[in-house]
Amino acid sequence: MELLLSSAIGVFSAAGVYLVLRPRTFSVVMGLSFLTYAINFFLVSAGRLSVNMPDILSKGKELSEYADPVPPALVLTSIVISFGMTAIMVVMGVRGYFENDSDHVNISLTEEMIARSRE
Amino acid sequence: MNHLLILPILLPAIVAPLLAIVARNDIVLARVFSFAATLGLVAIGCLMVWTASDGQIRIYELGAWKAPYGIVLVLDRLSAIMVLLTACLATVVQLYSMAGWDTRGFHFYSLFHVQLMGVNGAFLTGDLFNLFVFFELLLIASYGLMVHGGGPARFKAGLQYISINLVGSVVFLMGLGTIYSVTGTLNMAHFAVRISQVPESDQALMAVGASLLLVVFGLKAALVPLHFWMPATYSNAPPPVAALFSIMSKVGVYALIRFCDLSLLQLGGPFAALGTQLLVPCAVLSLIVGAIGVLAARSLSQQASFVGLASIGTMLIAFGLFTPESQAAGLYYMLHSTLAVAALFLVVDLVIARRPGAGDGFDPKPFPQQGYLAALFFVGALMVIGLPPSSGFLGKLQILHSLRSTGEWPMLWGTILVASFAVLLGFAQAGSRVFWKSSAAHKGDPHDSGVGVGQMSHGNALSAKPLPLALPSAAIGLTWSLLILLTIFPGPVMSYLEATTEQLFDPQRYIDAVLKPAGEAGL
Numbered sequence: 001m002e003l004l005l006s007s008a009i010g011v012f013s014a015a016g017v018y019l020v021l022r023p024r025t026f027s028v029v030m031g032l033s034f035l036t037y038a039i040n041f042f043l044v045s046a047g048r049l050s051v052n053m054p055d056i057l058s059k060g061k062e063l064s065e066y067a068d069p070v071p072p073a074l075v076l077t078s079i080v081i082s083f084g085m086t087a088i089m090v091v092m093g094v095r096g097y098f099e100n101d102s103d104h105v106n107i108s109l110t111e112e113m114i115a116r117s118r119e
Numbered sequence: 120m121n122h123l124l125i126l127p128i129l130l131p132a133i134v135a136p137l138l139a140i141v142a143r144n145d146i147v148l149a150r151v152f153s154f155a156a157t158l159g160l161v162a163i164g165c166l167m168v169w170t171a172s173d174g175q176i177r178i179y180e181l182g183a184w185k186a187p188y189g190i191v192l193v194l195d196r197l198s199a200i201m202v203l204l205t206a207c208l209a210t211v212v213q214l215y216s217m218a219g220w221d222t223r224g225f226h227f228y229s230l231f232h233v234q235l236m237g238v239n240g241a242f243l244t245g246d247l248f249n250l251f252v253f254f255e256l257l258l259i260a261s262y263g264l265m266v267h268g269g270g271p272a273r274f275k276a277g278l279q280y281i282s283i284n285l286v287g288s289v290v291f292l293m294g295l296g297t298i299y300s301v302t303g304t305l306n307m308a309h310f311a312v313r314i315s316q317v318p319e320s321d322q323a324l325m326a327v328g329a330s331l332l333l334v335v336f337g338l339k340a341a342l343v344p345l346h347f348w349m350p351a352t353y354s355n356a357p358p359p360v361a362a363l364f365s366i367m368s369k370v371g372v373y374a375l376i377r378f379c380d381l382s383l384l385q386l387g388g389p390f391a392a393l394g395t396q397l398l399v400p401c402a403v404l405s406l407i408v409g410a411i412g413v414l415a416a417r418s419l420s421q422q423a424s425f426v427g428l429a430s431i432g433t434m435l436i437a438f439g440l441f442t443p444e445s446q447a448a449g450l451y452y453m454l455h456s457t458l459a460v461a462a463l464f465l466v467v468d469l470v471i472a473r474r475p476g477a478g479d480g481f482d483p484k485p486f487p488q489q490g491y492l493a494a495l496f497f498v499g500a501l502m503v504i505g506l507p508p509s510s511g512f513l514g515k516l517q518i519l520h521s522l523r524s525t526g527e528w529p530m531l532w533g534t535i536l537v538a539s540f541a542v543l544l545g546f547a548q549a550g551s552r553v554f555w556k557s558s559a560a561h562k563g564d565p566h567d568s569g570v571g572v573g574q575m576s577h578g579n580a581l582s583a584k585p586l587p588l589a590l591p592s593a594a595i596g597l598t599w600s601l602l603i604l605l606t607i608f609p610g611p612v613m614s615y616l617e618a619t620t621e622q623l624f625d626p627q628r629y630i631d632a633v634l635k636p637a638g639e640a641g642l
Contacts, residue, residue, distance in 0.1 A: 020286060025278065032285050039292045046296040070299070074248060078292055081255050085285055088262055092281055095266070096274040105278055113271040 005045055012038035025093035025103045036082035040075050047071035124179035124192045126163050127202050130156055131236035139229040150217050153228035157213045164203030171199035176632035186633050187309040193245035193633060196619035201242040201373055204454055205366050207601060208461055209235055212363045215465050215594035218587045220359050223268040234260035241370050245633055247305045251291050258284050264360045276355035283348045287338045294331030301325045308633035311382035311626055329383055339371025341431055343404040350412060353424035358468030362461035368431055369457055376438055380623045398439030403534050406432030410538035413545035419467040419479035422549055426503050426542055430456035436531060437518045443620040445521035450616045452514030455605060459502040459511060462598040466499040472586055481549060483557035493554035500546040502602055504539060510605035
């Protein structure tokens with residue numbers, strides 16, 4: 001299971017980094033989503049991998065039989081935040097496309113565009 | 120439990136949605152509410168500094184959960200002064216925005232208060248994951264503020280700013296995950312206890328986690344080589360927003376100091392020489408890049424951004440030495456430079472508004488109220504560079520003095536002094552091109568002779584209705600009077616800041632206050 005999880009994190013991060021470095025907005029958004037998937041898996045693994053273990057108190061269990069409850073809470077927070085951030089990024093990307101007539105992240109602005117920005 | 124600690128987070132948290140819902144279509148109502156809330160923040164900030172000045176460290180347990188299990192807010196001298204600084208800066212930006220920037224887009228004040236909430240939360244929290252949440256909060260508001268008013272250049276810079284910060288957030292989470300897997304805690308005080316107990320086999324993992332966090336804080340603080348987002352963002356954001364952002368990079372600096380002073384320096388090993396081997400060289404590079412940027416900039420707002428970068432370099436040289444004297448000097452300089460850079464952005468905005476077409480570029484072109492603006496720019500540049508009558512001079516002097524204890528002081532002195540001179544040169548050049556040459560061009564032009572500066576009405580729609588000057592002048596004047604107060608009363612300020620660093624260099628007190636709250640301190 002360690003191998004499966006760590007290779008999943010690795011593949012997701014690699015795909016994420018590659019896509020983030022692409023020139024167009026859509027790939028950047030996809031790349032950021034992949035990176036957040038990778039990070040969510042990574043956070044789960046921060047509390048050690050455990051199967052069939054409860055993380056809330058139940059009767060007749062030793063302390064070593066519990067899973068760590070904190071990482072799921074962290075993952076939940078991180079999912080919510082990254083979801084919101086992805087939404088913002090998409091909105092900005094769309095608005096930027098309408099402003100600049102281009103979905104490139106690093107377009108070169110024309111004189112006319114710069115003049116429009118100064119208004 | 121002292122409920123004062125949560126107020127700077129709670130007040131903007133209540134005001135922001137109210138402004139978005141109730142005052143959506145009524146700009147006057149929004150201005151009044153927002154201004155009142157900002158003044159309330161100033162009052163809370165003053166109260167916090169007054170409360171913290173007795174040297175006690177107070178904590179606030181959210182939901183009354185005890186320290187390592189629940190999230191705590193911690194008020195010590197450093198947090199208190201940062202909250203007060205934020206509130207003062209917010210008042211200035213609020214005053215300035217009321218002159219018209221708030222109507223160029225929607226929900227300006229809502230975003231403004233969400234940003235303040237994030238900044239205050241980041242200064243007060245005692246939990247690393249909570250720090251991440253407040254970072255995201257201030258960033259999400261800053262994305263909206265960054266593109267306030269729209270325009271192609273703003274959206275281009277905004278998109279890049281968002282992308283780099285989202286990657287930064289991912290790195291932040293990686294660092295937190297690694298740290299949690301090694302120490303099993305995210306509470307800063309508990310982490311400071313556990314960090315010295317990390318077994319030998321986990322030391323390397325610990326170092327990786329801590330370095331990832333340092334990278335993120337460096338990114339937020341715009342430390343070279345992580346500064347690439349900063350000049351483009353600051354120079355393309357609406358200038359009042361850029362003025363507000365000058366506290367945002369200080370959040371990164373604050374997190375860096377807090378994290379290093381509290382826990383990282385105890386780790387020893389590769390982190391023993393962290394300051395001198397990593398932080399100071401990067402800070403020196405920031406200063407150099409900032410100074411070169413000021414010389415090479417092609418517009419006034421670019422210059423203001425790069426001078427902000429240079430000032431971060433200067434203060435991080437002081438912080439990176441990790442001695443109480445140098446950090447106190449660095450804090451004094453931080454108070455100064457945050458306000459001075461903000462004021463400069465506001466002055467630049469006044470110039471942009473009066474030069475339609477030319478903006479803040481360096482092409483000589485006459486514009487209304489030129490003499491007054493030249494005077495404002497002159498004083499603003501003087502403050503930012505740190506020439507003698509200003510508080511920047513005192514700050515730099517103290518930093519230079521505190522550097523004497525190191526072996527490399529001639530090199531550091533040389534860098535700071537030469538960089539200051541380069542910045543001075545850059546501003547002199549910009550000032551003479553924008554203000555002086557354009558009035559000379561104006562007088563020498565036979566077609567325009569006899570037409571007063573205020574009456575250049577041929578095809579110039581702007582001079583038909585005079586631009587508001589009272590509120591902007593009040594905002595800029597308020598910033599400068601704060602700076603002048605810093606210059607007149609450096610004694611009390613410095614004694615407060617020295618007590619602050621004394622607190623910072625005694626992490627045991629922080630740890631005891633958070634983990635063993637025996638006699639709970641009330642108001």
